[in-house]
Amino acid sequence: MTVxxxxxxxxxxxxxxxxxxxxxxxxxxxxxxAGPPRRRAIPWTRLLAFGVLPGLALIAALGLGYVKWxxxxxxxxxxxxxxxxxxxxxxxxxxLSYRPDTVDTELTAAVDRLTGDxxxxxxxxxxxxxxxxxxxxxxxxxxxxxxxxxVSATADKAVVLVxxxxxxxxxxxxxxxxxxxxxxxxxxxxxxxxxxQFEPV
Numbered sequence: 001m002t003v004x005x006x007x008x009x010x011x012x013x014x015x016x017x018x019x020x021x022x023x024x025x026x027x028x029x030x031x032x033x034a035g036p037p038r039r040r041a042i043p044w045t046r047l048l049a050f051g052v053l054p055g056l057a058l059i060a061a062l063g064l065g066y067v068k069w070x071x072x073x074x075x076x077x078x079x080x081x082x083x084x085x086x087x088x089x090x091x092x093x094x095x096l097s098y099r100p101d102t103v104d105t106e107l108t109a110a111v112d113r114l115t116g117d118x119x120x121x122x123x124x125x126x127x128x129x130x131x132x133x134x135x136x137x138x139x140x141x142x143x144x145x146x147x148x149x150x151v152s153a154t155a156d157k158a159v160v161l162v163x164x165x166x167x168x169x170x171x172x173x174x175x176x177x178x179x180x181x182x183x184x185x186x187x188x189x190x191x192x193x194x195x196x197q198f199e200p201v
Contacts, residue, residue, distance in 0.1 A: 080188075081150035084158030087113075087193035088184040089145045092162050095122065095198075096143035103134040115187055115194035122198075138171040156188040161201070 091113040098106045107126040114122055133139060143166045151159040162182045169175040185197035 076155055077153050080155055080158055081153035084153055084186050084193045085148050085150050085160050087186060088158075088160035088162050088195070089148050091195050092145060092164060092182065092184065092198075093143045095195075096164065096166055097141055098130070098134055099140045100134045100138045103131045107131060113194060114196075115189055116196040118196055118198055119194075139168065141166055141168045143167075151183070158186045158188075158193065160184045160186065 091110070094110040094113055095107070103126075107130065111119060111123055111126075143164055145162055146165055147163040149161050151161055153159075160183075162184050164180050164182055165177060166180070167175050167177045181201050183197075183199045183201045184195055185199075186193045187196045188194075
C-alpha cells in the first residue's frame with residue numbers, strides 16, 4: 001500500500017493548526033490574567049477628618065496647656081517672691097531688735113520665725129550670749145530694712161538679699177549705727193515663710 005507523503009504532511013499541518021486554535025479559544029474563555037490587587041485610595045476628606053484635624057486639635061490643646069502652665073508658674077513665682085521678701089524683712093527686724101527689759105520675750109518670739117539648723121543656732125545664741133548680755137549691760141538694738149530684693153523664689157524656697165541698718169545703745173552711751181547686707185534663705189513651712197539660713201555678705 002502506497003502512502004501519499006504530500007497528503008500526510010497536509011494532514012499534520014491541519015492537526016497542529018487545529019490544536020493552536022483550540023488553545024487560543026481556551027485562553028479566550030479563561031479571560032485575561034488577573035494582576036496584583038489595586039490599593040483603595042483613602043478619600044482626602046476622611047484623611048482630613050480623622051487624621052489631620054484631630055492632630056491639629058491635640059497640638060493646639062498641648063500648646064494652650066503649656067501657656068497656661070507657664071502663666072500659672074510665673075504667677076506663683078511672683079507671689080512667692082513678694083511674700084518671701086516681706087517675710088525676710090519682718091523676720092530680720094524681729095531677730096535683730098530687742099530691749100534689755102523685754103529681751104527674753106522678744107527674741108523667744110523671734111525664734112518662731114526660723115526653721116532648721118538656724119533656728120537651733122539662734123536659740124543657743126540668744127540664750128547663752130545675747131539675752132544675758134543685754135540684761136547685764138543694758139543693751140538695746142533696733143534694726144530697720146532700707147531695701148530688700150528677691151534673688152530667687154519657687155513655691156517652697158526663696159532667697160532674699162536684705163540691707164540692714166542696726167542701731168545699738170549700751171546703757172547711757174551714745175547709740176552707734178552699723179549697716180550690713182544679709183543673704184536670707186527661707187523655706188515655706190505650713191504656709192509660712194521661715195528663715196533657714198542667715199548669711200552676712
